[in-house]
Amino acid sequence: MYKVLIFAGTIEGRSVAEYLSAAGIPVHACVATEYGASLMEKTENLQISSKRLCVEEMVEMMQADGCEVVIDATHPYAAVVSANIRKACEIAGKEPIRLLRSSEAGQLDDGLVSDVITVRSVKEAAEFLKTTEGDVLITTGSKELDAYTVIPDFAERLHPRFLPAPGAVEACLELGYLQKNLICMQGPFSKEMNAAMLKQTGSVWLVTKESGKAGGFMDKVEAAAMAGAKLIVIGRPCVEKGYSEEEVRKMLAEKFAIGESEDAAAGSSVLPEADSKMEEIQAAPVGKRQVTLIGIGMGSRENMTIEAWKDCEEADVILGATRMLQCCSDLNKPTFAAYKDAELKGFLDEHPEYQKAVILLSGDIGFYSGAKKLIACLEPEYEVRTRSGISSVVYFCGKLKTSWEDVKLMSLHGKNGNLIAAAANHKKVFSLIGGKDAVGNICSQLVDYQLGHVRVSVGTRLSYPDEEIITGTAEELAGKPIGGLCVILVENPEAGKKPVTHGIEDEEFIRAKVPMTKSEVRSISLSKLRLTEDSVMYDIGAGTGSISIEAALQAPEGFVYAIEKKEEACALIEENKRKFHTANIEVVSGLAPEALEDLPVPTHAFIGGSSGNMKEIIELLLKKNPHVRLVINTIALESVAETLDCMKTLPVKDVDIIHVSSARSRELGRYHMMTGMNPIYIVSCTGDAK
Numbered sequence: 208m209y210k211v212l213i214f215a216g217t218i219e220g221r222s223v224a225e226y227l228s229a230a231g232i233p234v235h236a237c238v239a240t241e242y243g244a245s246l247m248e249k250t251e252n253l254q255i256s257s258k259r260l261c262v263e264e265m266v267e268m269m270q271a272d273g274c275e276v277v278i279d280a281t282h283p284y285a286a287v288v289s290a291n292i293r294k295a296c297e298i299a300g301k302e303p304i305r306l307l308r309s310s311e312a313g314q315l316d317d318g319l320v321s322d323v324i325t326v327r328s329v330k331e332a333a334e335f336l337k338t339t340e341g342d343v344l345i346t347t348g349s350k351e352l353d354a355y356t357v358i359p360d361f362a363e364r365l366h367p368r369f370l371p372a373p374g375a376v377e378a379c380l381e382l383g384y385l386q387k388n389l390i391c392m393q394g395p396f397s398k399e400m401n402a403a404m405l406k407q408t409g410s411v412w413l414v415t416k417e418s419g420k421a422g423g424f425m426d427k428v429e430a431a432a433m434a435g436a437k438l439i440v441i442g443r444p445c446v447e448k449g450y451s452e453e454e455v456r457k458m459l460a461e462k463f464a465i466g467e468s469e470d471a472a473a474g475s476s477v478l479p480e481a482d483s484k485m486e487e488i489q490a491a492p493v494g495k496r497q498v499t500l501i502g503i504g505m506g507s508r509e510n511m512t513i514e515a516w517k518d519c520e521e522a523d524v525i526l527g528a529t530r531m532l533q534c535c536s537d538l539n540k541p542t543f544a545a546y547k548d549a550e551l552k553g554f555l556d557e558h559p560e561y562q563k564a565v566i567l568l569s570g571d572i573g574f575y576s577g578a579k580k581l582i583a584c585l586e587p588e589y590e591v592r593t594r595s596g597i598s599s600v601v602y603f604c605g606k607l608k609t610s611w612e613d614v615k616l617m618s619l620h621g622k623n624g625n626l627i628a629a630a631a632n633h634k635k636v637f638s639l640i641g642g643k644d645a646v647g648n649i650c651s652q653l654v655d656y657q658l659g660h661v662r663v664s665v666g667t668r669l670s671y672p673d674e675e676i677i678t679g680t681a682e683e684l685a686g687k688p689i690g691g692l693c694v695i696l697v698e699n700p701e702a703g704k705k706p707v708t709h710g711i712e713d714e715e716f717i718r719a720k721v722p723m724t725k726s727e728v729r730s731i732s733l734s735k736l737r738l739t740e741d742s743v744m745y746d747i748g749a750g751t752g753s754i755s756i757e758a759a760l761q762a763p764e765g766f767v768y769a770i771e772k773k774e775e776a777c778a779l780i781e782e783n784k785r786k787f788h789t790a791n792i793e794v795v796s797g798l799a800p801e802a803l804e805d806l807p808v809p810t811h812a813f814i815g816g817s818s819g820n821m822k823e824i825i826e827l828l829l830k831k832n833p834h835v836r837l838v839i840n841t842i843a844l845e846s847v848a849e850t851l852d853c854m855k856t857l858p859v860k861d862v863d864i865i866h867v868s869s870a871r872s873r874e875l876g877r878y879h880m881m882t883g884m885n886p887i888y889i890v891s892c893t894g895d896a897k
Contacts, residue, residue, distance in 0.1 A: 220280025305449030401430030502596025505670030527567030748816020833896030
């Protein structure tokens with residue numbers, strides 16, 4: 208018993224039959240020859256018969272128990288067979304679904320081939336060839352080769368190509384064709400192979416039917432252009448109404464609830480008019496639908512891997528951002544333009560007819576790609592496969608003839624990042640960039656932070672015909688209107704010469720007359736802070752910014768807010784942040800705790816000056832982050848007492864108090880004398896949220 212009877216004389220027909228079989232829907236596929244049957248694999252849900260049927264035999268099969276759907280997927284030129292199927296359906300009371308192969312004849316209007324002759328039949332093609340000279344490659348099959356025998360010297364001129372069906376060669380020889388001119392091969396044939404055959408046979412004409420993409424029509428058209436041959440196209444015998452393969456799949460998916468549940472696909476949700484016996488059919492469980500995430504490289508077709516292109520050719524549908532889809536436009540596949548995870552999954556959920564889907568992503572799926580979140584979104588509902596692509600860093604460094612194993616990788620495309628610190632501390636920095644005038648603005652910042660000498664290379668429209676690479680110093684490119692989606696490589700031969708952890712000498716800071724935390728105290732305080740690479744720290748009472756500077760160097764992926772009430776001190780912090788290339792510092796002019804209200808939540812805080820507001824400041828910090836890490840420096844005994852009271856009354860833990868007394872030597876003639884510095888209390892603790 209079977210639910211679907213399909214006359215599968217085409218690739219599309221075989222594909223639909225296998226799709227239904229894989230979904231657990233019993234199918235009977237009819238083909239005309241043993242060779243056609245050999246192209247499909249018989250399974251529990253797929254019966255295959257290989258014989259030419261008369262109308263009465265077709266009716267008998269349509270009236271079999273449980274047959275609900277009849278699909279005519281025969282060749283566009285099998286007009287007689289299609290007519291017989293329609294007649295049989297009328298007798299059996301069935302409404303056939305005509306699966307039509309899409310036409311590509313309209314693409315001939317683009318001028319790819321200069322000489323195109325369109326005829327209505329093989330007979331007309333033969334009559335036209337009688338008026339021409341030169342060898343001809345015939346790709347219309349073996350059944351109608353007798354029509355070409357009216358051509359003078361046909362045996363010498365014509366090179367027929369046909370399937371290796373039993374008896375085909377013998378039939379050609381009986382018609383008078385020369386054995387040396389016969390090409391007996393199974394396709395598909397690429398445009399390169401078609402062009403090679405034209406050149407090998409010396410053919411100046413190519414005869415083909417308008418067989419659509421599945422029949423390799425455009426591969427023949429492009430081959431004729433490559434070989435300089437003229438084209439004779441035999442148009443389709445009639446204009447039919449029908450549906451594409453994708454439309455037929457969707458109709459079947461809705462009818463048999465394919466993709467909704469295993470029970471539905473197994474036949475528990477059949478139409479009311481179906482035979483009751485169909486309820487007893489137990490189909491195999493539906494396998495997961497396959498989604499392949501493909502990194503397409505920079506964007507051009509040539510930049511894709513062969514593996515990725517093959518996946519696209521075999522896919523039922525291709526999804527991705529509009530720019531990504533352009534590289535596969537010549538495949539003429541169904542597409543859906545989107546890049547958000549929810550939109551992509553939503554489309555797949557709504558279209559169970561697509562068993563194999565491809566989602567295109569830029570560059571390589573492992574380099575600042577959306578693949579990670581997309582995989583989590585799709586699994587385990589879908590079987591997710593991945594294909595790596597050529598990353599922008601590999602491509603761009605190759606273009607610049609430089610290695611990339613020593614490159615600091617980052618992205619500023621829709622992300623925040625500290626490129627200034629990276630350029631100051633790494634000899635090579637690669638970054639993705641996005642936004643209008645983004646490169647010119649970044650170069651202006653590099654100049655502002657005393658890095659105007661670094662070499663900046665910018666790549667735009669990589670892999671496309673209008674690809675452009677610009678190189679210059681940051682100073683030369685500063686303010687230039689360069690932006691959009693691009694990449695940059697910043698090279699700084701002098702990188703890494705400055706300390707990247709605490710240990711900067713006091714004399715290195717621009718100080719004037721503003722108070723500064725001395726290096727000995729800074730070292731202990733920073734150790735007590737326990738910063739991480741991505742810490743968000745408040746430096747309250749920042750002074751010259753010495754703590755802010757060293758904290759920013761320790762947390763290059765984080766951010767430091769230097770809060771200072773004195774304008775002179777704020778100006779000094781701005782100067783010091785430029786000197787030490789710490790762009791991840793923001794100077795906040797104001798008095799704590801009011802100045803902290805609108806700042807992002809801190810992970811750490813250093814209090815070097817409270818202006819008598821110690822308790823209020825700590826309370827606000829704990830309100831913003833109950834787990835904040837605190838380090839407090841105090842000199843005055845009154846401040847020590849206030850701090851100790853806070854440690855007792857506020858929700859903190861791991862309180863540690865140390866008293867530091869240090870002295871520095873100074874020269875007196877031939878001797879060195881020690882001069883004591885102000886003793887200081889360093890209090891550290893962590894918020895204790897209950």
